[in-house]
Amino acid sequence: MVRPGGRSARVQASVxxxxxxxxxxxxxxxxxVPLVAQRAxxxxxxxxxxxxxxxxxxxxxxxxxxxxxxxxxxHGDLSADLTAWAEQFLDEMAxxxxxxxxxxxxxxxxxxxxxxxxxxxxxEQVDVILARAIDRGEDAPGVEAVxxxxxxxxxxxxxxxxxxxxxxxxxxxxxxxxxxxGETSR
Amino acid sequence: MVRPGGRSARVQASVxxxxxxxxxxxxxxxxxVPLVAQRAxxxxxxxxxxxxxxxxxxxxxxxxxxxxxxxxxxHGDLSADLTAWAEQFLDEMAxxxxxxxxxxxxxxxxxxxxxxxxxxxxxEQVDVILARAIDRGEDAPGVEAVxxxxxxxxxxxxxxxxxxxxxxxxxxxxxxxxxxxGETSR
DNA sequence: ACCCTAAAGCAAAATCGTTGCGTCTAGCGC
DNA sequence: GCGCTAGACGCAACGATTTTGCTTTAGGGT
Numbered sequence: 396m397v398r399p400g401g402r403s404a405r406v407q408a409s410v411x412x413x414x415x416x417x418x419x420x421x422x423x424x425x426x427x428v429p430l431v432a433q434r435a436x437x438x439x440x441x442x443x444x445x446x447x448x449x450x451x452x453x454x455x456x457x458x459x460x461x462x463x464x465x466x467x468x469x470h471g472d473l474s475a476d477l478t479a480w481a482e483q484f485l486d487e488m489a490x491x492x493x494x495x496x497x498x499x500x501x502x503x504x505x506x507x508x509x510x511x512x513x514x515x516x517x518x519e520q521v522d523v524i525l526a527r528a529i530d531r532g533e534d535a536p537g538v539e540a541v542x543x544x545x546x547x548x549x550x551x552x553x554x555x556x557x558x559x560x561x562x563x564x565x566x567x568x569x570x571x572x573x574x575x576x577g578e579t580s581r
Numbered sequence: 582m583v584r585p586g587g588r589s590a591r592v593q594a595s596v597x598x599x600x601x602x603x604x605x606x607x608x609x610x611x612x613x614v615p616l617v618a619q620r621a622x623x624x625x626x627x628x629x630x631x632x633x634x635x636x637x638x639x640x641x642x643x644x645x646x647x648x649x650x651x652x653x654x655x656h657g658d659l660s661a662d663l664t665a666w667a668e669q670f671l672d673e674m675a676x677x678x679x680x681x682x683x684x685x686x687x688x689x690x691x692x693x694x695x696x697x698x699x700x701x702x703x704x705e706q707v708d709v710i711l712a713r714a715i716d717r718g719e720d721a722p723g724v725e726a727v728x729x730x731x732x733x734x735x736x737x738x739x740x741x742x743x744x745x746x747x748x749x750x751x752x753x754x755x756x757x758x759x760x761x762x763g764e765t766s767r
Numbered sequence: 768a769c770c771c772t773a774a775a776g777c778a779a780a781a782t783c784g785t786t787g788c789g790t791c792t793a794g795c796g797c
Numbered sequence: 798g799c800g801c802t803a804g805a806c807g808c809a810a811c812g813a814t815t816t817t818g819c820t821t822t823a824g825g826g827t
Binding site: 592627 | 773774775776777778
Protein backbone atom coordinates (compact mmCIF):
# COMPACT_ATOMS: atom_id res chain seq x y z
CA MET A 396 0.00 0.00 0.00
CA VAL A 397 2.52 2.56 -1.13
CA ARG A 398 0.36 5.28 -2.63
CA PRO A 399 1.70 8.78 -3.06
CA GLY A 400 0.78 10.90 -0.10
CA GLY A 401 0.11 7.94 2.16
CA ARG A 402 1.94 7.27 5.34
CA SER A 403 4.03 4.51 3.82
CA ALA A 404 5.28 6.92 1.19
CA ARG A 405 6.25 9.44 3.84
CA VAL A 406 8.12 6.80 5.81
CA GLN A 407 9.93 5.57 2.73
CA ALA A 408 10.97 9.07 1.75
CA SER A 409 12.08 9.84 5.26
CA VAL A 410 14.17 6.69 5.49
CA UNK A 411 15.75 7.21 2.09
CA UNK A 412 16.63 10.76 3.00
CA UNK A 413 18.12 9.61 6.28
CA UNK A 414 20.32 7.12 4.47
CA UNK A 415 21.63 9.73 2.09
CA UNK A 416 22.30 12.21 4.86
CA UNK A 417 24.09 9.72 7.05
CA UNK A 418 26.12 8.35 4.16
CA UNK A 419 27.48 11.84 3.70
CA UNK A 420 27.98 12.49 7.40
CA UNK A 421 29.39 9.36 8.95
CA UNK A 422 30.33 7.31 5.90
CA UNK A 423 28.73 4.31 4.33
CA UNK A 424 30.45 1.75 6.55
CA UNK A 425 29.21 3.29 9.75
CA UNK A 426 25.57 2.95 8.78
CA UNK A 427 23.38 0.76 10.95
CA VAL A 428 19.66 0.20 10.94
CA PRO A 429 19.06 1.78 14.35
CA LEU A 430 21.06 4.83 13.31
CA VAL A 431 19.07 5.31 10.14
CA ALA A 432 15.83 4.69 11.99
CA GLN A 433 16.59 7.31 14.60
CA ARG A 434 17.45 9.93 11.98
CA ALA A 435 14.36 9.11 9.98
CA UNK A 436 12.14 9.30 13.03
CA UNK A 437 10.92 5.72 12.79
CA UNK A 438 11.63 2.59 14.76
CA UNK A 439 14.11 -0.04 13.63
CA UNK A 440 11.38 -2.64 13.35
CA UNK A 441 9.72 -0.63 10.62
CA UNK A 442 12.87 -0.81 8.52
CA UNK A 443 13.34 -4.50 9.14
CA UNK A 444 9.77 -5.23 8.15
CA UNK A 445 9.83 -3.13 5.01
CA UNK A 446 13.32 -3.90 3.71
CA UNK A 447 14.42 -7.04 5.49
CA UNK A 448 17.94 -5.89 6.20
CA UNK A 449 20.38 -3.06 5.74
CA UNK A 450 21.72 -4.27 2.43
CA UNK A 451 18.32 -4.28 0.81
CA UNK A 452 17.77 -0.73 1.97
CA UNK A 453 21.15 0.44 0.72
CA UNK A 454 20.53 -1.34 -2.55
CA UNK A 455 17.25 0.52 -2.89
CA UNK A 456 18.84 3.88 -2.27
CA UNK A 457 21.78 3.07 -4.53
CA UNK A 458 19.53 2.42 -7.52
CA UNK A 459 17.83 5.76 -7.02
CA UNK A 460 21.20 7.45 -7.03
CA UNK A 461 22.31 5.64 -10.16
CA UNK A 462 19.26 6.71 -12.13
CA UNK A 463 20.31 9.30 -14.71
CA UNK A 464 18.69 12.66 -14.16
CA UNK A 465 18.69 13.93 -17.70
CA UNK A 466 18.80 12.46 -21.20
CA UNK A 467 22.29 12.45 -22.71
CA UNK A 468 23.42 15.70 -24.28
CA UNK A 469 23.24 16.19 -28.04
CA HIS A 470 26.61 17.03 -29.59
CA GLY A 471 25.60 16.77 -33.21
CA ASP A 472 26.90 13.36 -34.20
CA LEU A 473 27.05 9.82 -32.90
CA SER A 474 30.74 9.75 -32.16
CA ALA A 475 30.63 12.92 -30.08
CA ASP A 476 27.47 11.84 -28.27
CA LEU A 477 28.81 8.43 -27.34
CA THR A 478 32.19 9.74 -26.32
CA ALA A 479 30.73 12.42 -24.11
CA TRP A 480 28.32 9.98 -22.53
CA ALA A 481 31.02 7.39 -21.89
CA GLU A 482 33.26 9.96 -20.27
CA GLN A 483 30.49 11.16 -18.00
CA PHE A 484 29.49 7.60 -17.19
CA LEU A 485 33.05 6.78 -16.22
CA ASP A 486 33.33 9.94 -14.17
CA GLU A 487 30.24 9.23 -12.12
CA MET A 488 30.76 5.53 -11.69
CA ALA A 489 34.48 5.44 -11.02
CA UNK A 490 34.40 7.82 -8.08
CA UNK A 491 34.63 6.16 -4.68
CA UNK A 492 31.02 6.90 -3.92
CA UNK A 493 29.93 5.74 -7.38
CA UNK A 494 31.70 2.43 -6.87
CA UNK A 495 30.07 2.07 -3.48
CA UNK A 496 26.64 2.57 -5.03
CA UNK A 497 27.32 -0.01 -7.71
CA UNK A 498 28.43 -2.52 -5.14
CA UNK A 499 25.34 -1.84 -3.07
CA UNK A 500 23.12 -2.28 -6.10
CA UNK A 501 24.77 -5.63 -6.80
CA UNK A 502 23.92 -6.86 -3.34
CA UNK A 503 20.14 -6.51 -3.38
CA UNK A 504 17.78 -9.38 -3.93
CA UNK A 505 19.58 -11.82 -6.21
CA UNK A 506 18.17 -12.12 -9.75
CA UNK A 507 15.86 -9.68 -11.47
CA UNK A 508 16.50 -7.01 -8.92
CA UNK A 509 18.37 -3.80 -8.65
CA UNK A 510 21.47 -4.76 -10.60
CA UNK A 511 19.41 -5.32 -13.73
CA UNK A 512 17.76 -1.96 -13.20
CA UNK A 513 21.14 -0.28 -13.07
CA UNK A 514 22.12 -1.89 -16.37
CA UNK A 515 18.77 -0.95 -17.88
CA UNK A 516 19.40 2.71 -17.08
CA UNK A 517 22.63 2.65 -19.06
CA UNK A 518 21.00 0.78 -21.95
CA GLU A 519 18.23 3.35 -22.01
CA GLN A 520 20.64 6.26 -22.30
CA VAL A 521 22.61 4.49 -25.01
CA ASP A 522 19.41 3.75 -26.86
CA VAL A 523 18.47 7.42 -26.91
CA ILE A 524 21.85 8.29 -28.39
CA LEU A 525 21.62 5.60 -31.06
CA ALA A 526 18.07 6.51 -32.02
CA ARG A 527 19.15 10.10 -32.44
CA ALA A 528 22.00 8.99 -34.72
CA ILE A 529 19.66 6.95 -36.88
CA ASP A 530 17.28 9.89 -37.10
CA ARG A 531 20.16 11.89 -38.50
CA GLY A 532 20.78 9.17 -41.08
CA GLU A 533 24.02 7.97 -39.51
CA ASP A 534 25.06 4.34 -39.38
CA ALA A 535 24.82 3.12 -35.81
CA PRO A 536 25.64 -0.13 -34.04
CA GLY A 537 23.02 -1.92 -31.94
CA VAL A 538 22.53 -1.30 -28.25
CA GLU A 539 23.98 -4.68 -27.37
CA ALA A 540 27.14 -3.94 -29.33
CA VAL A 541 27.66 -0.74 -27.37
CA UNK A 542 27.01 -2.49 -24.09
CA UNK A 543 29.58 -5.16 -24.92
CA UNK A 544 32.20 -2.86 -26.40
CA UNK A 545 31.95 0.19 -24.16
CA UNK A 546 29.83 -0.20 -21.06
CA UNK A 547 31.04 -3.67 -20.07
CA UNK A 548 34.77 -2.87 -20.28
CA UNK A 549 34.25 0.36 -18.36
CA UNK A 550 32.29 -1.37 -15.64
CA UNK A 551 34.75 -4.26 -15.50
CA UNK A 552 37.65 -1.96 -14.86
CA UNK A 553 35.72 0.15 -12.40
CA UNK A 554 34.91 -2.90 -10.34
CA UNK A 555 38.04 -5.01 -10.71
CA UNK A 556 40.88 -2.68 -11.68
CA UNK A 557 40.08 0.85 -10.52
CA UNK A 558 43.67 2.03 -10.82
CA UNK A 559 44.83 3.79 -13.95
CA UNK A 560 41.44 4.43 -15.42
CA UNK A 561 40.96 7.67 -17.30
CA UNK A 562 38.83 9.41 -19.88
CA UNK A 563 41.25 8.44 -22.63
CA UNK A 564 40.35 4.80 -22.11
CA UNK A 565 36.66 5.58 -22.49
CA UNK A 566 37.36 7.54 -25.68
CA UNK A 567 39.43 4.67 -27.09
CA UNK A 568 36.64 2.16 -26.51
CA UNK A 569 34.15 4.31 -28.39
CA UNK A 570 36.56 4.99 -31.25
CA UNK A 571 37.43 1.31 -31.67
CA UNK A 572 33.77 0.35 -31.75
CA UNK A 573 32.85 2.93 -34.37
CA UNK A 574 35.97 2.24 -36.46
CA UNK A 575 35.21 -1.47 -36.78
CA UNK A 576 33.09 -0.74 -39.86
CA GLY A 577 29.48 0.31 -39.94
CA GLU A 578 28.12 -2.97 -38.75
CA THR A 579 24.61 -1.92 -37.89
CA SER A 580 24.33 -5.26 -36.19
CA ARG A 581 20.70 -6.14 -35.59
CA MET B 582 53.99 -11.83 11.29
CA VAL B 583 52.42 -14.31 8.91
CA ARG B 584 55.29 -16.63 8.20
CA PRO B 585 54.66 -20.13 6.97
CA GLY B 586 54.52 -22.56 9.86
CA GLY B 587 53.89 -19.88 12.46
CA ARG B 588 50.89 -19.74 14.68
CA SER B 589 49.25 -17.00 12.63
CA ALA B 590 49.46 -19.19 9.56
CA ARG B 591 47.84 -22.06 11.40
CA VAL B 592 45.02 -19.84 12.60
CA GLN B 593 44.45 -18.41 9.14
CA ALA B 594 44.34 -21.86 7.57
CA SER B 595 42.03 -23.12 10.27
CA VAL B 596 39.63 -20.22 9.84
CA UNK B 597 39.62 -20.48 6.07
CA UNK B 598 38.93 -24.20 6.28
CA UNK B 599 36.12 -23.55 8.72
CA UNK B 600 34.50 -21.07 6.34
CA UNK B 601 34.62 -23.51 3.44
CA UNK B 602 33.23 -26.34 5.52
CA UNK B 603 30.40 -24.28 6.92
CA UNK B 604 29.56 -22.76 3.55
CA UNK B 605 28.94 -26.27 2.33
CA UNK B 606 27.09 -27.38 5.43
CA UNK B 607 24.80 -24.57 6.45
CA UNK B 608 24.93 -22.27 3.43
CA UNK B 609 26.62 -18.96 2.89
CA UNK B 610 23.86 -16.85 4.38
CA UNK B 611 23.86 -18.64 7.70
CA UNK B 612 27.51 -17.90 8.37
CA UNK B 613 28.32 -15.79 11.39
CA VAL B 614 31.63 -14.89 12.93
CA PRO B 615 31.01 -16.77 16.19
CA LEU B 616 30.02 -19.87 14.23
CA VAL B 617 33.16 -19.83 12.13
CA ALA B 618 35.27 -19.14 15.18
CA GLN B 619 33.88 -22.09 17.06
CA ARG B 620 34.48 -24.44 14.14
CA ALA B 621 37.98 -23.13 13.65
CA UNK B 622 38.80 -23.47 17.33
CA UNK B 623 39.53 -19.80 17.86
CA UNK B 624 37.72 -16.99 19.61
CA UNK B 625 35.56 -14.50 17.71
CA UNK B 626 37.75 -11.63 18.77
CA UNK B 627 40.63 -13.16 16.85
CA UNK B 628 38.63 -13.03 13.65
CA UNK B 629 37.44 -9.50 14.28
CA UNK B 630 40.97 -8.33 14.95
CA UNK B 631 42.53 -10.05 11.93
CA UNK B 632 39.81 -9.49 9.33
CA UNK B 633 37.67 -6.67 10.68
CA UNK B 634 34.36 -8.19 9.76
CA UNK B 635 32.71 -11.14 8.11
CA UNK B 636 32.77 -9.62 4.64
CA UNK B 637 36.52 -9.22 4.64
CA UNK B 638 36.91 -12.83 5.66
CA UNK B 639 34.51 -14.08 3.01
CA UNK B 640 36.27 -11.91 0.46
CA UNK B 641 39.56 -13.55 1.40
CA UNK B 642 38.16 -17.04 1.07
CA UNK B 643 36.33 -16.20 -2.15
CA UNK B 644 39.53 -15.16 -3.88
CA UNK B 645 41.11 -18.45 -2.96
CA UNK B 646 38.18 -20.25 -4.50
CA UNK B 647 38.38 -18.20 -7.70
CA UNK B 648 42.03 -19.08 -8.27
CA UNK B 649 42.26 -21.41 -11.27
CA UNK B 650 43.63 -24.81 -10.36
CA UNK B 651 45.17 -25.76 -13.69
CA UNK B 652 46.52 -23.93 -16.75
CA UNK B 653 44.01 -23.74 -19.61
CA UNK B 654 43.79 -26.80 -21.83
CA UNK B 655 45.61 -26.93 -25.15
CA HIS B 656 43.28 -27.56 -28.08
CA GLY B 657 45.75 -26.96 -30.87
CA ASP B 658 44.93 -23.43 -31.98
CA LEU B 659 44.13 -20.05 -30.55
CA SER B 660 40.47 -20.00 -31.51
CA ALA B 661 39.72 -23.35 -29.91
CA ASP B 662 41.75 -22.52 -26.81
CA LEU B 663 40.05 -19.19 -26.23
CA THR B 664 36.59 -20.53 -26.93
CA ALA B 665 36.99 -23.45 -24.58
CA TRP B 666 38.41 -21.24 -21.88
CA ALA B 667 35.64 -18.65 -22.23
CA GLU B 668 32.97 -21.34 -22.02
CA GLN B 669 34.50 -22.82 -18.91
CA PHE B 670 34.94 -19.38 -17.38
CA LEU B 671 31.30 -18.60 -17.99
CA ASP B 672 30.23 -21.95 -16.60
CA GLU B 673 32.10 -21.51 -13.36
CA MET B 674 31.34 -17.86 -12.83
CA ALA B 675 27.69 -17.78 -13.84
CA UNK B 676 26.61 -20.50 -11.43
CA UNK B 677 24.87 -19.28 -8.30
CA UNK B 678 27.85 -20.14 -6.14
CA UNK B 679 30.25 -18.57 -8.63
CA UNK B 680 28.29 -15.34 -8.59
CA UNK B 681 28.29 -15.40 -4.81
CA UNK B 682 32.07 -15.73 -4.75
CA UNK B 683 32.49 -12.87 -7.18
CA UNK B 684 30.26 -10.65 -5.12
CA UNK B 685 32.14 -11.58 -1.98
CA UNK B 686 35.46 -10.83 -3.65
CA UNK B 687 34.16 -7.41 -4.73
CA UNK B 688 33.27 -6.51 -1.17
CA UNK B 689 36.70 -6.75 0.40
CA UNK B 690 38.91 -3.79 1.18
CA UNK B 691 38.35 -1.23 -1.55
CA UNK B 692 41.36 -0.61 -3.81
CA UNK B 693 44.25 -2.89 -4.44
CA UNK B 694 42.52 -5.78 -2.78
CA UNK B 695 40.89 -8.98 -3.69
CA UNK B 696 38.94 -7.86 -6.73
CA UNK B 697 42.14 -7.01 -8.57
CA UNK B 698 43.50 -10.42 -7.72
CA UNK B 699 40.46 -12.04 -9.24
CA UNK B 700 40.97 -10.12 -12.48
CA UNK B 701 44.66 -10.97 -12.44
CA UNK B 702 43.86 -14.67 -12.37
CA UNK B 703 41.82 -14.36 -15.54
CA UNK B 704 44.49 -12.26 -17.24
CA GLU B 705 47.07 -14.85 -16.31
CA GLN B 706 45.11 -17.66 -17.91
CA VAL B 707 44.50 -15.60 -21.04
CA ASP B 708 48.16 -14.75 -21.21
CA VAL B 709 49.12 -18.42 -21.21
CA ILE B 710 46.76 -19.07 -24.09
CA LEU B 711 48.06 -16.12 -26.11
CA ALA B 712 51.71 -17.00 -25.47
CA ARG B 713 51.03 -20.51 -26.70
CA ALA B 714 49.45 -19.14 -29.87
CA ILE B 715 52.44 -16.92 -30.56
CA ASP B 716 54.76 -19.87 -30.00
CA ARG B 717 52.85 -21.68 -32.70
CA GLY B 718 53.37 -18.70 -35.02
CA GLU B 719 49.73 -17.61 -34.92
CA ASP B 720 48.64 -13.99 -34.91
CA ALA B 721 47.21 -13.13 -31.49
CA PRO B 722 45.63 -10.07 -29.96
CA GLY B 723 46.99 -8.53 -26.76
CA VAL B 724 45.83 -9.55 -23.33
CA GLU B 725 44.03 -6.25 -22.84
CA ALA B 726 42.09 -6.71 -26.05
CA VAL B 727 40.86 -10.09 -24.85
CA UNK B 728 39.96 -8.70 -21.45
CA UNK B 729 37.93 -5.90 -23.06
CA UNK B 730 36.27 -7.97 -25.75
CA UNK B 731 35.59 -11.24 -23.95
CA UNK B 732 36.15 -11.22 -20.20
CA UNK B 733 34.53 -7.85 -19.50
CA UNK B 734 31.29 -8.54 -21.40
CA UNK B 735 30.97 -11.96 -19.79
CA UNK B 736 31.49 -10.56 -16.33
CA UNK B 737 29.17 -7.64 -16.97
CA UNK B 738 26.33 -9.92 -17.91
CA UNK B 739 27.04 -12.32 -15.09
CA UNK B 740 26.78 -9.52 -12.59
CA UNK B 741 24.09 -7.30 -14.08
CA UNK B 742 22.02 -9.46 -16.41
CA UNK B 743 22.31 -13.11 -15.40
CA UNK B 744 19.25 -14.18 -17.36
CA UNK B 745 19.64 -15.59 -20.84
CA UNK B 746 23.36 -16.17 -20.72
CA UNK B 747 24.69 -19.22 -22.53
CA UNK B 748 27.78 -20.74 -24.07
CA UNK B 749 26.81 -19.44 -27.50
CA UNK B 750 27.28 -15.88 -26.27
CA UNK B 751 30.78 -16.68 -25.08
CA UNK B 752 31.62 -18.29 -28.42
CA UNK B 753 30.31 -15.28 -30.30
CA UNK B 754 32.47 -12.88 -28.32
CA UNK B 755 35.59 -14.88 -29.10
CA UNK B 756 34.71 -15.21 -32.77
CA UNK B 757 34.02 -11.51 -33.17
CA UNK B 758 37.30 -10.61 -31.52
CA UNK B 759 39.36 -12.92 -33.72
CA UNK B 760 37.46 -11.96 -36.89
CA UNK B 761 38.18 -8.26 -36.47
CA UNK B 762 41.47 -8.70 -38.35
CA GLY B 763 44.79 -9.85 -36.95
CA GLU B 764 45.42 -6.70 -35.01
CA THR B 765 48.17 -7.90 -32.71
CA SER B 766 47.51 -4.71 -30.83
CA ARG B 767 50.44 -3.86 -28.59
C1' DA C 768 69.04 -19.36 26.65
C1' DC C 769 66.80 -14.99 27.18
C1' DC C 770 63.91 -11.14 26.10
C1' DC C 771 60.59 -8.66 22.94
C1' DT C 772 57.00 -8.15 19.96
C1' DA C 773 52.87 -9.46 17.82
C1' DA C 774 48.99 -12.09 17.87
C1' DA C 775 45.46 -14.92 20.41
C1' DG C 776 42.62 -15.96 24.45
C1' DC C 777 39.34 -14.43 27.86
C1' DA C 778 35.36 -12.13 29.64
C1' DA C 779 32.27 -8.30 30.15
C1' DA C 780 29.68 -4.61 28.13
C1' DA C 781 27.56 -2.23 24.47
C1' DT C 782 25.26 -2.52 20.37
C1' DC C 783 22.58 -4.56 16.96
C1' DG C 784 19.16 -7.63 14.75
C1' DT C 785 14.76 -10.04 15.49
C1' DT C 786 10.08 -11.01 16.86
C1' DG C 787 5.28 -10.85 19.07
C1' DC C 788 1.64 -7.94 20.25
C1' DG C 789 -1.16 -3.85 20.54
C1' DT C 790 -2.46 0.45 18.28
C1' DC C 791 -3.39 3.45 14.62
C1' DT C 792 -3.93 5.25 10.03
C1' DA C 793 -5.55 4.91 5.29
C1' DG C 794 -8.62 3.35 1.96
C1' DC C 795 -13.36 1.25 1.01
C1' DG C 796 -18.10 0.10 0.99
C1' DC C 797 -22.44 1.44 2.57
C1' DG D 798 -20.62 11.01 6.21
C1' DC D 799 -19.51 6.77 9.03
C1' DG D 800 -17.93 2.61 10.59
C1' DC D 801 -15.03 -1.50 8.82
C1' DT D 802 -11.09 -4.00 7.50
C1' DA D 803 -6.40 -4.70 6.33
C1' DG D 804 -2.02 -3.35 6.44
C1' DA D 805 1.71 -0.77 8.61
C1' DC D 806 3.90 1.25 12.53
C1' DG D 807 5.47 1.77 17.46
C1' DC D 808 6.78 -0.44 21.72
C1' DA D 809 9.29 -3.58 24.29
C1' DA D 810 11.77 -7.65 25.27
C1' DC D 811 14.90 -11.21 23.88
C1' DG D 812 18.88 -13.35 21.82
C1' DA D 813 22.85 -12.86 19.16
C1' DT D 814 26.63 -10.36 17.53
C1' DT D 815 30.27 -7.10 17.84
C1' DT D 816 33.48 -4.52 20.39
C1' DT D 817 37.06 -3.63 23.92
C1' DG D 818 40.63 -3.83 27.87
C1' DC D 819 43.56 -6.85 29.87
C1' DT D 820 46.19 -11.07 30.17
C1' DT D 821 48.67 -14.89 28.19
C1' DT D 822 51.32 -17.37 24.96
C1' DA D 823 54.00 -18.47 20.91
C1' DG D 824 57.97 -17.14 17.66
C1' DG D 825 61.99 -14.88 16.30
C1' DG D 826 66.19 -12.33 17.11
C1' DT D 827 70.43 -11.71 19.56
